[in-house]
Amino acid sequence: MADETGGTPRRARARRSDSVRNRERLLAAARELFATEGLQAPLDRIATTAGVGPGTLYRHFPTRVALWEAVLEEPLRAQLALVERALANPDRWAGVAGYLMETCGHEAERGGYLNLMTTRYDGAPRLLEIRTAIQRRITELIRRARTEGAIRPDFTTEDLLFITLSNSAVAEVTREVAPNAWRRNVELFLDSLRPERAHPLSEPPMEPGQVARTMMRPAPRRSN
Structure with a gap:
C-alpha cells in the first residue's frame, strides 16, 4: 500500500x-x-x-533466439525492401546490378549483419517467414533477368549467394586499408554476369540443398 x-x-x-x-x-x-x-x-x-x-x-x-527476434526483424525487412525495389525496376540489368551493389555495400559497412541470410532461425517463425520471402524474391529477380537476356543464362540464385559471401570477406580484410575496395570487386563480378561476357563454366551450380548444408549456421544451444 x-x-x-x-x-x-x-x-x-x-x-x-x-x-x-x-x-x-x-x-x-x-x-x-x-x-x-x-x-x-x-x-x-x-x-x-x-x-x-x-x-x-x-x-x-x-534465449539467443528471443534476442534475435528483437534485433533482426528490422535488418531483414530492409533486405526485403531492397530486393522488392530491384524487382520493380523495369530495367532487369539495373535491378540485378543495383541489388548486388547495395546488398554488398550493406555488408561492407561496420553496421552490416554478417550471416543474416545464412543463419538458422529455429524457434523464430517471424524471422524465418521474412527470410523465406527474401529468398523467393531473389529467385524471381534472377529468373526474370535470365529470361529477358539481361544476365548470362547459366547464372543462378546460388551463384549470387556466393558472390555476396565472398565480397564480405574482401570487405573485411580491406576495410582498414582500402575501405572502398569491395566496390571494385563487385564491379568485376557484375561484368562476369553480362551475357556477352559469358564463357562455358567447368562446374555446374550447386543445388539449393547443397548450399543449405554448406552455409547454414547451426541453431544456438538452448542454454544461450
Whole structure:
C-alpha cells in the first residue's frame, strides 16, 4: 500500500523505468556486437557492453533466439525492401546490378549483419517467414533477368549467394586499408554476369540443398 507521499508507486515506476532502460541498452549492445562480431556474439559480452548483469539479460531475453527476434526483424525487412525495389525496376540489368551493389555495400559497412541470410532461425517463425520471402524474391529477380537476356543464362540464385559471401570477406580484410575496395570487386563480378561476357563454366551450380548444408549456421544451444 502506498504511503501518503506515494512512495510505493514511485518505486514501482522507477523499477519500470530502469527495466525499460536496461532493455534498450541490451538491444543497442546486441545490434553493435551482432554487426561487428556476427550473430553468435557471446551473450555475456552483450550484457557487459550494455552495463548490466547476465541475469538482467536473461530476464529480458531468455534465449539467443528471443534476442534475435528483437534485433533482426528490422535488418531483414530492409533486405526485403531492397530486393522488392530491384524487382520493380523495369530495367532487369539495373535491378540485378543495383541489388548486388547495395546488398554488398550493406555488408561492407561496420553496421552490416554478417550471416543474416545464412543463419538458422529455429524457434523464430517471424524471422524465418521474412527470410523465406527474401529468398523467393531473389529467385524471381534472377529468373526474370535470365529470361529477358539481361544476365548470362547459366547464372543462378546460388551463384549470387556466393558472390555476396565472398565480397564480405574482401570487405573485411580491406576495410582498414582500402575501405572502398569491395566496390571494385563487385564491379568485376557484375561484368562476369553480362551475357556477352559469358564463357562455358567447368562446374555446374550447386543445388539449393547443397548450399543449405554448406552455409547454414547451426541453431544456438538452448542454454544461450
